[in-house]
Amino acid sequence: MLDQRLVRENPDLIARELGRRGLEVDLTGLQLMAQQQRNLEEQRSSLQAEGNRIGKEVGVRIKAGADPKGEEVAALRQQGNAIKHKVAVLEDEEKQLQGRLREQLLTLPNLPSPDCPDGSDETENQEVRRWGTPRRGDGLQEHWAIADRLGLLDTERSVRIAQSRFVTLFGQGARLERALINCMLDLHTNKGYREVLPPVLVNSASLTGSGQLPKFAEESFRCADDDLWLTPTAEVPVTSLHRDEIIAADQLPLRYVAYSPCFRREAGSYGRDTRGLIRLHQFNKVELYWFAHPDHSEEAHAQITADAEAVLQALELPYRVLDLCTGDLGFSARRTYDLEVWLAGAGAYREISSCSVCGDFQARRSSIRTKEGKTTRLLHTLNGSGLAIGRTMAALLENGQQEDGSVLLPEALRPYFGSDRLRPE
């Protein structure tokens, strides 16, 4: 959420920065509301001050011996009552206004970082660097074909169990998924990340806190009878881990690594990536998350990205890093580096991780602050996939496929998987 004060005092800045995202917003209405809200607050609180004064005076006079039923007290009472009614009216108006203002503010995305490259869509994302040598060649299979051949998964039975875009893993496939989760968690915890296994059902406040609500309700699965949703990413529960908290500055950064299944409705993506492990309603992910000191979130962004890259390097998967342009930036992000892994079968890079710095955007929505001496400020949050498990498996299958039909696994994964390769059964 954007700072209400900024809306009041510098709406032009907001309009300009949101313009970089390709959004045309007229903030005069919002500014007016914010100003009016403050006027109401001023009126209300000075009336309340007067009311408090009268209330105290009644107490003082009665204690001093005034007749509680006498004229003197009755007059004060009447004054008090008059003020009370005025306050009630103002308060009501103010509350409504504040509600409408907040509602609208919650739908505005974060302002992009000054360093974020300008651009209108993903074609203008900027490649920052590449790592590894992409494997190319004729006859390289795509991962679903390999998975099918090796009996790693079953999509048709998954439709019977759930519906399309779900997958059931079997045998070596299930084992590989488990190996990847453990491998990644170990990699990150060895670097000092604190492992956390959060609830998968999250309430509306949590989704609002990290930015999925109110705007993206149709992206998540909702439980009909409860205020609970299936989490679309561990970013949601982990953000709310410290909702409404004040964290001492010397404890920052708090770095978490959370494994969780993720659930997404993928509305509006029918027909895209319908085969394989790329786009599913349910997938596993290991997520990195930082609660960072507001003065050091840029370094933190570089670090969290490096920590995500380290997984790809450990798994010997070639990738490239994209600096997302303003037009492709996610709702809560100020700046994002996407990691795209090479898929040898598809012959293309595909997103496997997204590392974002959100500034104080989520912290304001979630009220997460840090205290240093006497000053309390909103802290900064960052998140990065480290990594999406299903897509990692896809990359391993495509990049590790061998002539004999087996799939060779990277060294780092072998102890977890218990073998150096997947073999035809």
Place this chain on the structure above:
RNA sequence: GGAGAGGUGGCCGAGUGGUCGAAGGCGCAGCACUGGAAAUGCUGUAUAGGGGCAACUCUAUCGAGGGUUCGAAUCCCUCCCUCUCCGCCA
């Protein structure tokens, strides 16, 4: 799901209508004492919003929301949460 108890500041804990943002303790910070530390003493120590260059000041907040009252941490209603016992259960 049934019965009961309870939710007060970073923590513990007092406070059943009046000047209470809240005693006391712990913790923490600063100062004094010390060669240094401990112990001790003194002082300070919530959050948000508004006004002010600032010192400072006003308002709100004692689980949440409503109500009674000139005045609510305290009384009433609704909801949420926690704990204990019973039932059910991986």
